[in-house]
Amino acid sequence: MNNAVGEVLITEAEIKHKVSELAQKLTADYEHKELTIIGVLNGSLIFLSDLIRHIPFPVKIDTYIGASAISKPETDINNNISLSLKDEHVLIVDDILDTGKTLSRIVQVIRGHNPLSVQVCVLLNKEVRREIELVPDYCCFEIENKFVVGYGLDFDNKYRNLPYVAVLEDNG
Numbered sequence: 278m279n280n281a282v283g284e285v286l287i288t289e290a291e292i293k294h295k296v297s298e299l300a301q302k303l304t305a306d307y308e309h310k311e312l313t314i315i316g317v318l319n320g321s322l323i324f325l326s327d328l329i330r331h332i333p334f335p336v337k338i339d340t341y342i343g344a345s346a347i348s349k350p351e352t353d354i355n356n357n358i359s360l361s362l363k364d365e366h367v368l369i370v371d372d373i374l375d376t377g378k379t380l381s382r383i384v385q386v387i388r389g390h391n392p393l394s395v396q397v398c399v400l401l402n403k404e405v406r407r408e409i410e411l412v413p414d415y416c417c418f419e420i421e422n423k424f425v426v427g428y429g430l431d432f433d434n435k436y437r438n439l440p441y442v443a444v445l446e447d448n449g
């Protein structure tokens with residue numbers, strides 16, 4: 278299979294604008310609360326680091342490592358959050374909501390830590406692909422059913438470093 282970066286769906290400037298708007302919404306909603314942001318690695322890496330630098334009040338930050346490993350039943354998925362989430366407001370940040378399997382599982386795990394609230398924040402939402410009902414509380418862009426890369430999203434662990442979101446074309 279031969280892949281190439283195709284059409285740019287969301288430009289760097291559009292992302293910057295939306296991320297700063299999102300940070301303003303989060304500030305309005307969370308400024309006077311104890312907020313812990315949990316970034317799902319590796320996909321949220323770029324989005325998370327840009328977003329948190331737009332947030333002007335003190336937040337705690339942790340990461341949820343290896344979301345792709347959670348389909349393996351032998352993996353102890355409770356083990357990789359180091360902060361105590363009890364009585365905290367938690368915002369889970371990920372790159373994309375696709376079928377919903379990954380994030381619904383992570384929400385379940387986080388709820389097990391007895392936080393005061395759990396909300397989900399994604400850069401992209403591919404609603405047509407949903408298999409498990411989950412509506413993001415915060416979302417920057419709705420996209421159609423195309424495989425995209427860039428701004429943290431990968432194919433075969435490549436292309437995360439692109440500063441925009443583009444369609445990955447399969448050139449056979």
Ligand code: IMP
Pocket residue numbers: 320371372373374375376377378379380423424425426430431432
């Ligand atoms: P879900 O469990 O199907 O919602 O899948 C979520 C994960 O699949 C995301 O966190 C991404 O890592 C990956 N994913 C889904 N769609 C895309 C895409 O278009 N490009 C790159 N990764 C994707």
Ligand code: MG
Pocket residue numbers: 317318319320321344371372373
């Ligand atoms: Mg991911």
